[in-house]
Amino acid sequence: MSQISIKNVWKEYGDVTVLERLDFEIQSGEFCVLVGPSGCGKTTFLRLLLSMEPITRGEILIDGVRIASEPARDRGIVFQRYSVFPHLTVLGNAMLGVELAEAKFSGHLFGGKRGRARNAATEILGRVGLGHVLNHYPAQLSGGMQQRLAIAQALLCQPKILLLDEAFGALDPPTKAQIHSLMLELWKDRGMTVFMVTHDLDEGFSLGTRVIEFGKVRRDPQAPDAFGATLVRDVDLRGQTDKERHQSLASWERNTKSPSVVDMLQRGRN
Amino acid sequence: MTRIINKKPNPRITRFLGLVPFGAVLILYVICSDIRLHENPNDKLLPSFGSMWSAIGQLAFTPDVRTGNYLFWADTLSSLKRLAWGMGASFVIAIVFGIALGLIPYAASLANPFVAALSLVPPLALLPILFIALGLDELSKIVLIILGVAPYLIRELALRIEQMPYELLVKAQTMGASTFQIIVRIVLPQMLPRALDGLRFSIGPAWLFLIAAEAIASTDGLGYRIFLVRRYLAMDIIIPYVAWIAALAFLMDLGLRVLSQRLFPWARASI
Secondary structure: OOEEEEEEEEEEEEEEEEEEEEEEEEEOOOOEEEEEEEEEEEOHHHHHHOOOOOOEEEEEEEOOOOOEEEEOOOOHHHHHHOOOOOOHHHHHHHHHHHHHHHHOOOOOOOOHHHHHHOOOOOHHHHHHHHHOOOOOHHHHHHHHHHHHHHHHHHOOOOOEEEEEEOOOOOOOHHHHHHEEEEEHHHHHHOOOEEEEOOHHHHHHHHHOEEEEEEEEEOOOOOOOOOOOOEEEEEEEOOOOOOHHHHHHHHHHHHHHOOOOHHHHHHHOOO | OOOOOOOOHHHHHHHHHHHHHHHHHHHHHHHOOOOOOOOOOOOOOOOHHHHHHHHHHHHHOOOOOOEEEEEEEEHHHHHHHHHHHHHHHHHHHHHHHHHHHHHHHHHHHHHHHHHHOOOOHHHHHHHHHHHHOOOOOOOHHHHHHHHHHHHHHHHHHHHHHHOHHEEEEEHHHHHOOHHHHHHHHHHHHHHHHHHHHHHHOOOHHHHHHHHHHHOOOOOOOOOOOOOOHHHOOHHHHHHHHHHHHHHHHHHHHHHHHHHHHHOHHHHHOOO
């Protein structure tokens, strides 16, 4: 239940401006989806949200407090790949968050505390449909199961916001549909704030309560790197039915100016 | 016609083919040995298996007149002890420094050039220095093995850690892990099987340094013995000793591999 404020954020690498004048808020409980072609700064923005890189100018606040300068427990993440630890079983992966928090030094819990951590982990693993593979290693799971584990693992840390970085991009369509409905269920139950980055418009418009897009509004043909991307589109989908969402998507696509080849190739992958 | 690159032997043929070179060498040896012994029954260069067996039997099953030891076993024990100390210490050193170099940028900046330079120094060239500084006892031999093996292991581990997907380290931080927790819960357990693999590849070099050290200054050990009996052209002892060293190296490799598979079942699945 947390609000994110992005206040006039810029990101520059030397002479290259990637992001500029980003200034918007993500409300508490919102499911905000950032879409856009590759190279529009989606990933860079996510890295800023995670504090994986310093912000050049401006600041990002969560509930009015500037985010820490390194990744922390208030911002959970599910990546497209490598989100779960290969050396831990399903149960071990899920328990890790509690163990790290409660056993400050060794990160290992024993006895009754371990039992409670195990119960909490088992419960949510059952919820995401992994109750029957508690002692499997991630390499023995399908891609969809690994991502469900990653979500359970992130949720058990009770982050203020959950970040999804192309989290479902590598899954086949039926698996993706399954995990989408699971994600929506968990989001509604917990009333959490979710920020998702995806290049899949359909996904964005079926999950989000809000879809935003970064793009360049200023261009200098002589110096393509001089200006960065900023927020160019912002659509509110709150309370929309599936049909209305389809219409929103259709009108979004109508208003998309001649997609580049790169966009079309990316869309074609999904 | 099928290309030869597409023709694959079945498991039985694979096993048979694997044995062919061993058999060929054995047969070739027996033939050559027979020819030489036929011409000169006292030939020492290519002794018969019978004379090797009796020479080794002498060393292995009858106590030495002077010391009362069974020399073959005493040699094996002291060599293995030195190896175990050298490789064990290298392993621990590599874990500590490898993790520091691979995970902590300041440590890497501080130590990378030094470790790189150190690993370019031929360890055998340092042997005289070790003998002068540490004496001719066990310590100098163990340190030689460490100098030969540890820099490679450190660099290998640090590289492996740098190659870990950054996602895992970010994920751990978003789960609230401190640096120490990241080391004990994420990096160390993921690197142990890699370190054991590195150790397996170090078995050869470790034996090399051990035998070199034993050859130069020692009073027992497998390397000492073969260099000692070399003076008498005692091929009937040298050849079985070399085979025994190879067998021990093979068993060490097998042991480490089985250990790694038992302890880290996840590592095999994810490769």
